[in-house]
Amino acid sequence: MSEITPPQIGPVIQKARKARHLTLEQLAKLSGVSRSMLSQIERSETNPTFAVVWSLTQALNIEFSDLVSGDAVARKSAMLDVVPADHVPFIASLDGMCRLKILSPPALAGKTEWYLVEIEPGGALTSAPHAARTREHFTALTDGLAITAGDTTTALTTGEVARYAADVPHAIANTSDTIASGWLVVLFS
Structure with missing residues (x-):
């Protein structure tokens, strides 16, 4: 298996937060993740746990796959969702x-x-x-x-x-x- 670099989720979180006109403090209240942790995540200074990432995706109403890919990658229909292999x-x-x-x-x-x-x-x-x-x-x-x-x-x-x-x-x-x-x-x- 080739070396895989973890996705940079900080910029995606920041973009989603700003698109919703939320301050760090507001997102902290919505997600239960501290303001200081959010700041570190957005600056890519820390690697959040799955639980933290999950809380953020729920608070921002974004798909996990969108978070790790940086954009919408899942192909969706009424009957079938497909996530490309490189976005799992x-x-x-x-x-x-x-x-x-x-x-x-x-x-x-x-x-x-x-x-x-x-x-x-x-x-x-x-x-x-x-x-x-x-x-x-x-x-x-x-x-x-x-x-x-x-x-x-x-x-x-x-x-x-x-x-x-x-x-x-x-x-x-x-x-x-x-x-x-x-x-x-x-x-x-």
């Missing part, structure tokens, strides 16, 4: 070893989320506990993956599905010497 948002771990393509629609964030996960050799997607009763379902698309939930670790082979508690510390690790991938579905209670 993704999250990368700080060490760059894990990449998650966000496949679920923004409206389902915090309810049901699904991702395409890619992990470099020796990398691990390690997560703190999510909300009570949250479950994850992971389908291995390659060999060399191990799932840990609490104190239990299990190796997966291609095609196997692991269903596990995600309200405890948990991880998906690549134990192979090649990039490993799978589908991750997160079900929040």
